[in-house]
Structure formats: C-alpha cells, structure tokens
Amino acid sequence: MKFYNVHTAIEWLNQQTNDISRVGIDKIRVAVNYVGNPEKDLPAIHITGTNGKGSTTAFLRDLLLSQGLTVGSFTSPHIMRFNERIMMNGEPISDQDLIEVIEQMVEVNTYMETTPYGKLVFFELYTVMMLLYFRKMQPDVCLIEVGIGGENDCTNVIDAQLAVLTTIGLDHADKLGDTKEEVAHEKAGIIKPFARVVTGLIEPGPLAVIEQRVEAMHAHIDRFNVEYGITDIFNHFEQGSTFNLWQKNIPADETQQNNFVVSMLGLHQIQNASVALQAFINWMDIIERPIDWVVAKPALQQTKWIARMERIYNEPLVYIDGAHNVAGLTALRQLVQEHLPHYQLTILYAGLSTKNQLAQLPLLLSFEPHELLLTEFNHPHAMTVDNFQELIDQVPKIDTQYVHVERNWQQFIDEYLLSHQTNTNQLLVITGSLYFVSEIRQYFAQNVK
Template sequence: MIDTYNQALDFIHGRTKFKKIPTLKRMRRFLDELGAPDKRVRAIHIAGTNGKGSTLAFLRNILQQDGLTVGSFTSPFLIRFNERISVNGVLISDADITRLAQQVYPIVVKLDDELAEGGPTEFEIITAMMFSYFAEGHADIVLIEVGLGGLLDSTNVIIPKVSVITTIGWDHMHILGDTLPKIAYQKAGIIKDRVPVVVGKIPTEPLAVIKHVAEVKHSPIDILGTDFHVTDTGVTDWHQGFTFSAAKFPKISLQTSLIGDYQTDNAAVAIQAYRVYCQNQDLPVNQESIQRGISQTKWAGRFEKISEHPTVVIDGAHNISAVDEIVKLLDSDFHDKKITILMGILADKQADKMVEKMATVPNVSIVLTRFSGPGKRAAADPKKLEKIVDSKTGNGTVTAVFSDWQRATDTVYGQLSSDGILLITGSLYFISDVRKYLLSKSANCK
C-alpha cells in the first residue's frame, strides 16, 4: 500500500528500469486500464540527443506569455522528483504524487500478474502518472520530453499537435544504434501521420533519415537553417544576443540568459514550434510573447552561473555532442579567462573522449572525480580515466584526481582566483549533487 509521498517514491524507484524487449504494447495496455488519459491531453512532443530541456523551457515561457497554462514533463530531475511534472514551472505537489501513485498502483500489480515480462517499468509508471494528471485538466497544452530515443519511448503513445527533434548526436548507442542515421531513425519515431515536425541543426545523413520518415508520414517539416534561421550577435553581461527569421515573418532581435550557440539554436526551434502550433490551431503568433518568453527563460543546470564571486558555472553536458558545444562556447566567449573544469562522468558514457575534447581548450585545467551514479550505473574511475587521457593527449591538462567529489569541489573552489571560472560538468546526476551541496554551503554561511 501507498500512504505517503516517500512510499510513493519507493514504489516508483523500486521498479525495473528497462525490459529485455522494448515495446509500446505494455504502455498502451497500462494506459487503457487507466481509461486512456493520454487521449485527453493536448501536447507538443520533444525528442533529441541534447537540447530537449532548454527547448521545452523556451517554448513554455513563450506560450505562458500568450496567457496559456502550460504543463511540462521532463527528465531527469536536478533537485526533487516533482520537477518531472509541472504547471507553468510550478512543481506538482507531494500530495498529488502520492495520489497518482495510489491510482496506478493496483493496475501495476494487475499487470505484474498478467504479463509474461512483468508489469510497467519505472519510467512507464511516471509517464502514466503524468498523463493521468494532465487528463484532469490542469493545463491548456502539455510539453512532453522524450525519456530515451523516441520510437519505443513510453511517451510515444501521444498524438501531439507538433513534434520537435532538437539534435542528433552520440548517446545511448547500446540502445539506439551505433550510427547517427540509426539514432535519427529512433528519434524520428515520434513523427506521426500528418502532424508537423520542427527540426533543429542536424548533420546531413541523420537529417535525411528524418526527412524520409516525415515524407512517409505526410508530415510537414520545418528545418533550422532551411525554413527558419538564427544568427548569433554575441554575449554581453552573461546574456546571449541573436536574431530569428523565417519566411513571411519579420526578423526579430532577441536576448537570453542561456548562453552558447547551441542555446540560440534551441530558442529558434522553440520559436518555430510555437509558430507552427499557433498556425495549426488558428491562433495569433505574438511577437511580444516570443521576445518576453525568450528573455525570461531560465533552465537549471545549463551553463548556469550559481556563484558570482568566485564565478562557478554548472552544466549537465553528459555526452560528446554536448561537450563539443561547451568547448565551442569556451573558445569563443571565455578564451581570456583561466578555467578550471571539474568533471564527474558515468562509466557508460564516452568518458575518455569527453575529457580529451575538454583538454583541447587552451586555457583550462581539468580535475576528475567520481560520484554515486543513479541506480546500478557506476561513475567512471577518475584515476583510470586520467591515465587514458594523458596517454592520448600527453598535455598534462588533467591536473588533479579525487575519489571524493565533495573534497574535489571544496579544493577547486578554494583555489579559484577572483578572475577565474570553475565549470562543473560531465553528468546531470553529478551536477545535481554538486548544485545542492554548494547551495547548501552558501546558505549555511549566511
């Protein structure tokens, strides 16, 4: 039985993460047993290797400026589980989490008994809770972030008003495939018959896969760089300037506190998704909503400055594609700063390649550490990682290794010069731990 919030979380987190054979049939059966709540939800579905969360945040803020109540479903969470489900950025309550867990629990028990492979996974349960909550009418539109891939992700039961694919890069290759076209095919699985799709900046070969799927599905497709455009105008006082333009739409100048070329790409994808949604729903496209929404968007853990003196930044870059973008940002806008990078990386990622790429930045020193990975997922051993990276780069950029991430954080923080920058990155799970730790230390010092 589930009587409390903690019992609800224990129930959810106690479920299996994956099944041997992925399928949407179990999710469809689960939701049908609950009365098919997904069929009562108006949604925009967002997939992509990187950029899903930031794109969702931009889009949410634009839609809110239009006076809409906007639901969000995101993963993973940084601080509290409740972050996964929110309305206008306000987290779902503990009481609602408990109530929804109580609601799905008997169905889960029933499916455990009836299905040969067992009942729903952890993410399927969370997804079902989300659909059940929003089917109650808490939002005008729900922005749903794919958990993993797209084609067989449990969110992919939804028939959205718009589908969005932000980026295609190297991540989860053991599940999604060992080439970018194979990964793109999985992401393109969210494209539904005649539902428009908005696509970000994607390399030629995987883009061809997405365009083919859209053609087969008779889905109108808008592509960044072809159908809509973004131009960066530089970073000033920790704000990124850029312009957005598209056919039959005036060029507009915008500013966001989420800095980096990749964030302007995400903002452009969000703007185009908003335009497509409004056009298909016969709603006005409000330029002021776009400007205000973009300027007011914040997204924790995305090159987020959590300390001013000294400057400490956290970023959840957790794969080689995301690290590539961080490197470009450091080279272009922080080349005159002394940068210390503290990295904790999961062992099932391309950890050595991520560190090697960071080591190409001329003005950095890298400190490696480890943390407690989620569930059974282990963090990469920093000592082994140092040996691999040094043998390949030979430049001695890795300056220290710590087995304890709290000691590592305290040490590098204490050694930071007044004009230096500390960037903490490598994993969303890692920066979640560090963010809570540093903010709690800051609060205790006041």
C-alpha cells in the same frame, strides 16, 4: 496502498523492478488502456533530440505561457527534486498530487503482474503518472520530452500534433544504433500522421531519414536553415545574445521577428531558442491564435534552465553544465571560448561508464584548462577515479601536472572557493553527467554560503 509522505512514495517507485525486457511500446499501451487511456485527446508537442531537449522545452514553455495558455511539461532527469519532472505552468507537481498518482501506480502494477509484460519500472511508471496528472489538470498544451530515442520510448503512446527534433548525434548507441542515420530513424518515430515537424540543426544524412518519415506520414516539416533560421547574432558575453529569426516566404522587413534576446549562454542556446520559436509559431497556428510578440519576446529573454551553464557562485565564478556527451562538451567548449575567454579555467568533471569517456577526455583537454580534475560521484554507473586514471594512462603525452583525478570533490570545492575568493579572473566549470551536476547543485544549496 497509501503513502503518508512523498519520500516513501518515491522510494516505492524506485523499488519497482522487472527482469522482463521491454521491446516497443505495447507494454505501455496495455498500462494506459487499463487506466482509461489518459493519453487520448491530450493536446501535445513531442520533443526529442540528442541534445537541447530540455532548453528547447523551457523556451517553448515560457513562450506559450506568455500567451495565456496553461502548459504541462514532462522532462528528465530532475536536478533537485523528483517533482521537477512533471510541471504545470512551470511549477513542479505538488507532493500531494505526486503521492496521489503514485498510489494509482500501485494498482496499475498489481494489474500488470497479471500480464505477460510484468510490472512497470522507472520511466514507464513516470510516463503513465504524467499522463494521469495531465488528464486531471487538462492543460491547453503538454510539452512531452522523450526519455531515450523516440519510436520505442514510453512517451510515444501519445498522438502529438507537433513533433520537435532538436539535434541528432551519437549517444545511447546500445539502444539507438551506431550511426546518426540509425539514431534519426529511432527519433523520427515520434512523427505521427499529418503532424507538423520542426527540426533543429541536423546533418544531411540523418535529416534525409527524418524527411522520409515525414513523407510517409504525410506530415509537414520546417527545417533549420531551410524553412527558417537565424541571422544577425550578437554576443553580449555573460549577458547572453541577440539574434533575428527568418522564415521562408516571410518578408525580411517584418520586424516582429527581429531582435530576440536569450540570457542562456552559447550559440547552441540561440539555436535551441530558434527551434522553440518555430515550434511556438506552428502551435499558435494549429490552435488558430494570433501571437502577441510584445509579451512573447520578454518571455524568451527570461527563460532559465537549471544545470545548463548555470552560474551558481560569483566570487570566484562557478558555472555548472550537464554536458554529458561529445556534442554537449563541444557546445560547452565553444561557449566558454566565446563568452568567458578572459578567465583562468578549471574544470571539474565526472561521467558515467556507459558513455564513451575515452572520446570525451581529448575534448576536455581541448578546452586548454589551467587544471582538469576527473572525479567520481554516487551513481551505480559512475566512472571511478581509478577508471579515469586508466584513461589518462591510455592517452599519450598528457601533462599530469594539470590533469589528475580527485577522489573528494566536496573537499576540492571547499578549498577552491576559499583560496580563490578574491581572484576575479578565476573560473570553475563543473560538468559531465546530469546526475553529477545534480549532486553538485544540491551540495552548493545546502553547504555553500
């Protein structure tokens, strides 16, 4: 099958369905074997975690690029265009290359229908496409972010020399488990024999699970606040933060590890940056290349990641952030309180019914906003305003003067921007599902001047 434009190619991807549930990664192994095992010999860093994967990947990508390496990256979901999922050197895959790999998927799915597993769907397809593209491009290093979990994720067909586990929290309980230890067990499944491992700030219980996997795989681990950490954090408010990185057995007077700057806001982004730095140091050691800190430090400072506390409007001030679970909302609340404390806060929020929205509503209230609006958006699993109204009715003593549902978020945004354009103390934070934030960002790009 030939596709004459990228839209019809992506439409074909989205139409691929399969009633046979996938368990484990044997199905993906069959698919990659059919196309000649493009995952073999890929120099790869595998990245998982409940929160922080995308930002950590962005920091790490820019650090590696600063050293003259070619870098492939695979992330999800996309915000503006599907092409963002697969990148080379920070640039999305071209429409032409994307069409080419999707056309290969047509042949793959024709073959897969002859197997007991049936067709590849959605993320399975994306994973095989990414592997084929990286085999063609031959980057010096591939940054591969898991979809969900780790051990049973499609991406776990790769044999990564370095595994990064950013955080462990409760999310996707139906797939990963009801405890943080169960989640850690699933995510630790990306750790391969004799690999190196970098972990972010993880509680003792789930960290012990990861350490057991490390020992079983004869791997080497660098743990946040054990083998490395951060000190001397200074908040520059809307300009970001500075911090120092310490490493076990590295003399404190070695200034090359000092005075890092991150422009992305929040303590959690400093922690993400430190995880990326430790992974960067490990990778450069693996490939036996010295680090040029003169160019690495500015690269870290310049790192941006769309839809993660991204300012999209100035007067009035509007930020978007894909805080889609309890950990994300907790980090966002701390960020707003520390970096933007002097503004009158309005929150516009939408989420998925697959998340525990009853737990997240009190978190949103704890921001103490001037106004909290709960809305709906175009997604098959999106919470409706009626769903949100039911939640509001379940929480006692909610002041519905400032908490209410909003059916038409487009109209609300237009009216908010118009009525507050001369108010310098106003702050609108739009948050929730990344799918919702994606719609918001596209709306601003196309309709807001």
